[in-house]
Amino acid sequence: MGADRVGGGRRKRARAGVSVACGAVLLAGCASMPDSGDLRGVDSTPRQDAQVRVWALPPREDADAREIVDGFLEALTSDDPEFETAHKYLTKEASQAWRPNASLTVLADGPERSQGRPSDPDDSSDSVSFSLVGQKVATVNAQQAYAPAAGEYTNTLHLVREKKSGQWRIDRPPPGVVMGKSDFLRNYTSVNKYYFASNSSTGTGGLPVAVADPVFVRKKVDPMTQTVSLLLAGPTRWLNPVVRSSFPTGTELKKGVGSLAPDDQNKLTVPLNVNADRVNGEKCREMAAQLLFTLRDLTPTGVEEVELQGANGAQLCPPLDESGADFVVAHAPSKDEYQYFIDGKHRLVRLASGSSGKEFTPVPGALGDGDKQLRSAAVSRDERKAAGVTSDGSTLYVGSLVSGTSLGEPVLHSAGKTQNDRLTTPSWDGGGDLWVADRDPARPRLLLLKEGAGEPIEVDTTGLDGRIDAVRTAADGVRIALIVEKDGKQSLYVGRIERGDEASGEKAVAVVEPRVVTPQLEEVTAMSWAGDSRLVVVGREHGGVQQMAYVQVDGSTPVGSAPAALTGVKALASSEDEQLPLVAYSEEDGIVRLTSGAKWQQVVKDGTAPVYPG
Template sequence: MPDSGDIHAVKASQRADSQVRVYAVPPRQGATPGEIVAGFLEAMTSDDTNFATARKYLTPDASRKWRPDASTTVLTAAPDSGLPERGRADYPGMSYPLFGKQIATVDSQHAYQAMPPTTYRETIHLSEQAGPDGKEWRIDSLPTGLVLGASDFQRSYRSVNKYYFASGRNVVVADPVYIRQRLDPVTRMDPVTQTVKALLEGPTNWLKQVVESPFPTGTALKEGTKSLPLDDRNALKVPLNEKASNVGRPECVQLAAQILFTLRDLTSTRVDQVELQRADGSQLCVLDRGQAEAIAPDHNSGKPINQYFVDKKNRLALLTGGAKEIGEPQNVPGPFGDGQLPVSVVGVARHERTAAAVSKDSSQLYVTSIISDSRPGSPVVTSKGKTPLNRLSAPSWDGRDDLWVADRDPGNPALLHLAGGTGTPQAVKIVPGLDGARIEAVKVSVDGVRIALLLSKGGKTTLKIGRVEHPGPKGSPLVTVADLRPAAPQMETVTAVSWAGPSRLVVVGKESGGVQQVRYIQTDGSSSAASILPGLNQVMAVTASDDESRPLVAYSKDDGIVRLPAGANWQTLVKEGSSPVYPG
């Protein structure tokens, strides 16, 4: 413990603890303007019904206009209030500036949007009002919605994946949102009810172009529903409004499956069955967990467990085994494993029968079987870049068994898509454009509708997530990546990335002035201190399975191929090797 040095004030809200509850305190009689501002900022962090205590700091007109559920502004720490300014003759009262570093916004759809730390400055204005005991200061103008420090936000909210079906396919796609940890102050709904309500309201704006939900627009919980308790069979009954009364069984069971997937990680008790009910209480349909998995059979893409890497002789090898034990490396059959075709980086299809590999000099991409002996065919893509760093990236397979790769040739950069892994390479249109940035790495999600891109510009490499759209008619090779958004805006540079579950990425990178970290980040850019993983030096590549129970695997210049089992530290698997990958 230090025994010397300056004394610094520490905000009480610096630590996030979901077990801590804040109880708002109403303004005292004769409170000064500064006390009103401080009390209101603290009251915004409470779970008080409809923020009733926070509203006591507002004038009646400001209270009527204030909508705390409209949006949430997330700052690195609780907002600071500066020195007050006295009003003018035409606008009497007191103004207090609020300032901080904004890192995210949560909109009315509960969607979190991260941003690089940005200066936040707003104003709270107070005026004197007539009260029962004379004049009293109250807030008559304030920022929109809630303004919270990151620790208060993490204490009050939790991330939940809503699930929708990819357009035209029985594949579910995660749509992360944030809901209150306890009763929502405005709706008074418990977390399960909040989540089902958010699911019924439809996908967030960013995702809605590529997913669908089977129920009619306007379907909602029956009016007055505040809680959805489980019965003694772990079954959940969900009463719906009149909009749902005439839907058919196929649509009903699809929505029930969406609810089961969505509630899978939310409740402390496992939900084994969902019963949807009409507004009159009659049954629409019943679905259990096993039936839900049958509706979306590739929900976790078969959970492949093998890990692959490129050995010291530039051959593709695999490590068989699960989370606890790993077998000895074995070279795969065929030209990638027998040395006929030395390779640098690889991507293994999710069915594990085929792989794509980039040649040792990074100029050519080949696709071939890894379960039988064969001769190498012709390359499916060739780059004319002058150096390996200006040629092909590591390939990536999506859940459609389509293949993706970036050509980093400065004279002809392109993101390429090969339908079925063997089709003619098609240049993917990116809307809007990359504004001079170059694609360094490509990772496509198992559902095939989201893509992670590492983009380099001005000596920095950043991570962005895009939406994969197929705008042409059915069977058309036309593919577009739209609406790129930052996924790790607080990182100055990102070295490597991999999908690590339905809405989670594992990234290797550095914050400004920091050291290299390996950490988990949600696709919406949110994370927490607990997401930082044990340190590892000189990490050049990382890979994770779609099954979140499988260990991470990474390539370190210092330690070779290593893995990180749950609850343990990094363990060396192979001292010499590179390009570790799980299927995908």
């Protein structure tokens, strides 16, 4: 879900002890349940209907310690809102101290339990321990932010036999929640919250630029209200330094508000507490835009209009819909009227994005004339100018995409001794600045040219260990994707762009807290932004073959189809408009493109380096 439209997952197996609540209105009826017989585990369970909620059973009378552990682990994967059933497996003191929403650990195959001492939990001992083990895949923190993880998970569950009741209960549960990957995909879905860039140029017309902040929410536990609460609580820690929210500090849902839901016209009314009562009209519209972008893909029909109410129930500003949001926030993807690539004559050429034809023409201006032979290029997001790297990789030019204009002097040189040790393909950010990496081993660096001109600014990349082989900036201007090579391994990182104050001694621009988003790949050869919080990548796992896949900026994998396989991919380009085709360069087939629901089609055999604006 969210702007990149990722969906849910399939549960691989079921454990004993679940009951299903059926809605009489949503379902034709519920199958009758047997009133006798034992509960047994089954090998698999069909994917649950979106409106069916799974509930765990509470502990039965005189259950032994093993049953208590299994029941507790099952309850962690159920749909009861506050993990009420899981709390019933704990002692009173443990239940009061346990914070299930503080953290979530995702394991490859779910936690495996092994019994500690005593060897027989049914003997006269009043305590017993069980070890939980598994291989970590990811963690989700209290802000619901996802992060890939690796290594072994080990924890201990300690149980006691309560003196008064004689029942086994857990007095030392694991911190937070732990579950297998299949259960995680069944229970949680990714949603993009939206904030505004605070450290980059504003968008078209001086409007604030929207930035996606992905989080995971529980699919069947009122995801809309969860998402609104997370949005009001503010951005995740990683993104917080470079974005702002228009909601005043301390803004929450009005006390007593239960479940939020749009009406039959897909309008959502959001009552807020007193902290939001004094916002002006502009701020209120920005607040409504944040909600609208965040929630519009959360339900099958979407939220099409948002109204904000103050603590007294009064309307804070007129309701906002999609058409009105265009005048509030710079969020809609660029037009991307053309797809671009380098043709057999080493010129920058283009073809119409909306056309299924294969006719391409040189771009207007000097970069399309062929006087300077190019090996790669980048086109500004307004499609008014372009940057081109010469065929030997040593020189960068910037020129206007207007007929009859001259190219002028180069804006950058690399002193690298070989073509592979010189300039990468450049990239334009949403504010009109140009980024490029120089791979010269004697002086590897990431450079920024303001509006594509002037003295290059060396970007601080202290957090990166390795040489940058590819650069792609996001349209929001606050995130950057980098392929970094070290010891023969190429990894994909996403970093936060911070712009400091040179006068105070701070670095003018820095890439901060870069994080690996494809830890399973040891050779990433190409990548491109493919949405507000999604990239498309070409890479290879250890001992595997080349593959193409989508990945979220937090390192999670969107549920859905990966692009159709294509051999020998060396470069690819994707538009932020998901309706436009994916374009790639294959050593075997040249320039090819993939439209939704179709197969790869060749555009031209003799062409390389495809790009969309950006």
